Amino acid sequence: MEKYTLTNGIRTIIKRNKNTPRTAIALYFKLNNDEEKSGLYYLMIQLFYQGTKNRTSEQLANELDENAIDLNIEKKADYIRFKLLCLNEDINLALEILQDIIENSTFNEFEKEIIKIKGEFESDLDSAKVKAQDEYYRTIFKNHPYGIGRKEVIEQISKITKEDLLKAYEEIKNYGQKNISIAGDIDKEIIIPLLEKHLCNIKNTELKDNRKKVEPLNKNIVSIIEKEDANQAQIFMGWRFPNIYSEDYATIILLNTILGSSGLSSRLFLELREKQGLAYTVRSVYEPFILSGHFFVYIATEPKNIKTSLNGFDKEINKIMTEIISDKELEEAKNNAIGKRQFYSETNLLEASLSGYYEFLGLGFDYEEKLIDSIKNVTKEQIIETAKKYFAESSALCVLAPRKYLIEADLLKI
Amino acid sequence: MKNIKKTLIKYPYLEKPVEIYERECGHKIVFAYKRGSLINISSWVKTGSINENDENNGISHFLEHLMFKGTNKHKAGEFDRILESRGAIVNAATWKDYTFYYVTIPKGSDERNFNDTLDLHADMMLDPIIPDNEIGEPFDIENPNIKTKRERHVVIEEIRMRKDQPWTKVYNQTNQNMYTTHPYKRDVIGNEQIISTITRECILDYYRTHYTPNNITTIIVGELNPDEIIPKVAKAFDFKGRKNRENDKYKIDIPTQTTKYVETYSRINTGFLMFGYLGAQAIDIKTCTILEMLALILGQGQSSRLYQELIEKAEKQIFNIVSTDYYHFRDGGNLFIQANFKPNEKENAINLIKEQIHKICTDGITEKELKKAKKKLKAGFAENSESVSDIAETIGFYMTVCNKLECVEEYMHAIEEITLEDIKNISQSYLDINKAVISVLMPESYKK
Numbered sequence: 007m008e009k010y011t012l013t014n015g016i017r018t019i020i021k022r023n024k025n026t027p028r029t030a031i032a033l034y035f036k037l038n039n040d041e042e043k044s045g046l047y048y049l050m051i052q053l054f055y056q057g058t059k060n061r062t063s064e065q066l067a068n069e070l071d072e073n074a075i076d077l078n079i080e081k082k083a084d085y086i087r088f089k090l091l092c093l094n095e096d097i098n099l100a101l102e103i104l105q106d107i108i109e110n111s112t113f114n115e116f117e118k119e120i121i122k123i124k125g126e127f128e129s130d131l132d133s134a135k136v137k138a139q140d141e142y143y144r145t146i147f148k149n150h151p152y153g154i155g156r157k158e159v160i161e162q163i164s165k166i167t168k169e170d171l172l173k174a175y176e177e178i179k180n181y182g183q184k185n186i187s188i189a190g191d192i193d194k195e196i197i198i199p200l201l202e203k204h205l206c207n208i209k210n211t212e213l214k215d216n217r218k219k220v221e222p223l224n225k226n227i228v229s230i231i232e233k234e235d236a237n238q239a240q241i242f243m244g245w246r247f248p249n250i251y252s253e254d255y256a257t258i259i260l261l262n263t264i265l266g267s268s269g270l271s272s273r274l275f276l277e278l279r280e281k282q283g284l285a286y287t288v289r290s291v292y293e294p295f296i297l298s299g300h301f302f303v304y305i306a307t308e309p310k311n312i313k314t315s316l317n318g319f320d321k322e323i324n325k326i327m328t329e330i331i332s333d334k335e336l337e338e339a340k341n342n343a344i345g346k347r348q349f350y351s352e353t354n355l356l357e358a359s360l361s362g363y364y365e366f367l368g369l370g371f372d373y374e375e376k377l378i379d380s381i382k383n384v385t386k387e388q389i390i391e392t393a394k395k396y397f398a399e400s401s402a403l404c405v406l407a408p409r410k411y412l413i414e415a416d417l418l419k420i
Numbered sequence: 421m422k423n424i425k426k427t428l429i430k431y432p433y434l435e436k437p438v439e440i441y442e443r444e445c446g447h448k449i450v451f452a453y454k455r456g457s458l459i460n461i462s463s464w465v466k467t468g469s470i471n472e473n474d475e476n477n478g479i480s481h482f483l484e485h486l487m488f489k490g491t492n493k494h495k496a497g498e499f500d501r502i503l504e505s506r507g508a509i510v511n512a513a514t515w516k517d518y519t520f521y522y523v524t525i526p527k528g529s530d531e532r533n534f535n536d537t538l539d540l541h542a543d544m545m546l547d548p549i550i551p552d553n554e555i556g557e558p559f560d561i562e563n564p565n566i567k568t569k570r571e572r573h574v575v576i577e578e579i580r581m582r583k584d585q586p587w588t589k590v591y592n593q594t595n596q597n598m599y600t601t602h603p604y605k606r607d608v609i610g611n612e613q614i615i616s617t618i619t620r621e622c623i624l625d626y627y628r629t630h631y632t633p634n635n636i637t638t639i640i641v642g643e644l645n646p647d648e649i650i651p652k653v654a655k656a657f658d659f660k661g662r663k664n665r666e667n668d669k670y671k672i673d674i675p676t677q678t679t680k681y682v683e684t685y686s687r688i689n690t691g692f693l694m695f696g697y698l699g700a701q702a703i704d705i706k707t708c709t710i711l712e713m714l715a716l717i718l719g720q721g722q723s724s725r726l727y728q729e730l731i732e733k734a735e736k737q738i739f740n741i742v743s744t745d746y747y748h749f750r751d752g753g754n755l756f757i758q759a760n761f762k763p764n765e766k767e768n769a770i771n772l773i774k775e776q777i778h779k780i781c782t783d784g785i786t787e788k789e790l791k792k793a794k795k796k797l798k799a800g801f802a803e804n805s806e807s808v809s810d811i812a813e814t815i816g817f818y819m820t821v822c823n824k825l826e827c828v829e830e831y832m833h834a835i836e837e838i839t840l841e842d843i844k845n846i847s848q849s850y851l852d853i854n855k856a857v858i859s860v861l862m863p864e865s866y867k868k
Contacts, residue, residue, distance in 0.1 A: 121737045237584050308580060342506070348458055
């Protein structure tokens with residue numbers, strides 16, 4: 007893996023993987039401002055597919071598909087990411103299309119795209135799990151853009167004007183930090199001039215983050231959704247956890263491995279699924295962002311099991327906060343977490359995305375090695391201390407179930 | 421190695437040919453060389469819901485869960501713990517024609533991870549004890565006071581989960597109505613009544629019947645030396661004289677001769693619909709490839725016909741989502757068109773899809789569309805050659821459903837050879853708008 011800086015200052019990571027047929031590109035645009043109206047950034051990325059001054063949306067779609075170029079533009083909590091995957095021989099064309107989208111998107115079809123997004127999100131919310139998860143994010147990141155979900159976007163997106171969108175894009179395009187990462191069977195002597203050619207007009211400046219701070223969650227919040235025909239209760243319970251820059255990051259990765267992030271041998275899986283037969287899906291997730299992070303446990307279970315499941319969560323969370331883990335469990339969790347990291351860069355797309363992400367965060371493209379060293383050095387005392395530090399704080403609970411069972415679980419009064 | 425027949429198959433996008441070793445007992449071992457730090461070991465069994473009936477529907481999938489519940493050497497949970505503590509991903513899946521079990525694990529600096537994974541995997545495949553206390557007592561599904569919940573309940577929760585998924589609901593209705601007698605009509609996961617009562621003896625009997633040497637293919641993918649590992653695999657898979665059995669054959673169902681329409685309801689806000697057509701047997705590589713191309717041209721990607729005509733260029737936004745898929749099955753695949761739409765536009769939605777089907781059958785496709793489909797299918801194959809688990813899945817599919825890996829070569833050849841005429845002929849043979857199964861899931865407020 008090698009690092010270059012393009013003439014316009016864009017940090018560039020290149021990894022050559024010989025004998026791989028497809029090249030992957032991940033380009034990160036940092037978001038320094040909160041969206042003024044909910045759904046603005048999502049609308050923006052959808053409109054990137056809707057044509058440029060040189061290509062109509064249909065021409066763009068045809069050209070991508072005819073050349074088997076996968077273009078995936080994502081809006082995440084802290085950035086917009088363009089991911090491109092193409093056969094090696096099409097790299098020039100893929101970069102030319104990327105340049106065209108970035109420089110020449112017309113953002114036409116504005117009204118139509120709003121209707122499409124509303125329709126897609128309404129369809130997503132017909133899934134009980136998506137509905138509950140959306141509500142959980144709204145609860146854990148109450149009053150913060152990190153918590154904006156589909157429901158709020160459906161309600162707010164029509165208020166966005168084209169001027170709002172153009173203004174926001176100008177900000178991102180002209181003033182934000184960008185970085186790019188490429189993995190594939192590519193020669194740096196060929197790819198660097200191509201990047202200079204196609205990305206030379208993008209401005210790259212390191213600006214301060216103007217986004218709203220995430221306020222602490224000062225009390226436990228319970229949010230419920232009544233869904234009479236639900237066959238399962240959807241339960242999300244979460245806590246605020248630190249961001250990726252935290253000194254506790256490596257410890258939390260292990261905490262998550264032990265509790266339920268990975269596979270068939272975690273504590274939640276063994277206790278709630280294997281021993282108690284409460285669920286098919288039970289897991290924990292740690293999601294660190296730049297401004298904050300959160301950690302949640304999730305179970306989907308027969309509605310009459312809500313209380314038992316919540317007790318199960320409490321028991322496991324209390325256990326990890328109060329009982330020191332054995333040397334064996336810690337060692338196994340370390341080997342598990344470190345071994346699993348090899349999956350994160352198995353393909354060119356995964357590798358470009360990961361190295362690009364670390365570079366985006368300013369941690370350096372080779373952060374993975376440092377992180378593995380940090381994981382190796384975590385002690386069992388750190389596990390218990392970290393668990394106490396964050397799990398003792400307020401939590402957000404979201405439960406979706408038929409009314410009768412919410413009442414039975416004391417989550418709803420008659 | 422004595423009594424092992426070796427065949428080499430040229431496999432696109434891999435550095436070396438794939439090696440197939442057929443043992444005298446019928447067990448097959450396949451090795452694919454793939455550079456990288458991960459290795460994948462999997463075993464594919466030629467059984468799934470295809471071998472089930474109304475009394476034991478769901479048994480293949482339930483057995484898949486129970487295979488993780490220990491052997492005479494390792495108690496339940498050990499397999500998962502040992503392998504996951506080395507960073508492995510361990511899992512299994514059941515579908516209509518097959519069940520497979522896999523471990524993907526970092527190769528490590530010595531042979532330890534390969535050797536231990538192989539031993540544990542072979543042990544699980546050959547000596548599952550499926551203890552009563554892990555299955556759980558049979559119980560009455562109507563009884564709300566069951567205290568001890570074991571694996572039966574886990575599977576029942578999986579069934580419940582699927583009942584809350586609108587796409588699964590609409591798919592199950594389509595699937596059920598596409599067949600008359602063939603076992604494919606049943607949902608792979610089965611139902612609560614069967615899972616709550618099926619006996620251990622029944623499950624063991626099913627295992628003994630179907631987990632025979634000639635029904636199992638073990639696949640190894642990674643940066644390994646086949647001369648070293650193949651003897652180890654053959655040794656680990658000691659079937660101890662286990663008898664083979666001919667697989668059952670089923671009468672191939674013919675497509676419905678009139679359009680079958682099914683409407684169901686749920687507490688949702690949008691409408692879900694699915695058109696289903698029976699396709700060709702998986703071994704008919706050329707026809708299946710043409711049907712794949714048709715699915716791709718009709719509804720895969722933003723340039724596809726359905727997306728462009730029904731979403732991008734639509735004067736009125738009726739559709740939220742529209743796409744197509746082709747599923748390959750031994751006794752005949754399925755082509756599906758699925759859509760999510762505004763429920764007050766149901767009739768329009770159905771007619772608009774019918775128009776597009778009619779158009780492709782009548783006018784065929786363009787040269788440009790054919791070229792696109794060919795390139796996308798090839799790129800799709802390249803994509804499936806990027807990870808050890810995807811390579812193993814492709815090999816497992818061809819070895820298990822088509823019975824031979826040579827189909828990979830046939831597939832690449834078919835992509836090159838297919839003409840506009842072929843596409844038109846096949847679309848007319850398979851996609852008659854008056855012979856579709858149409859399943860619609862509507863919001864309850866639309867119930868008459």
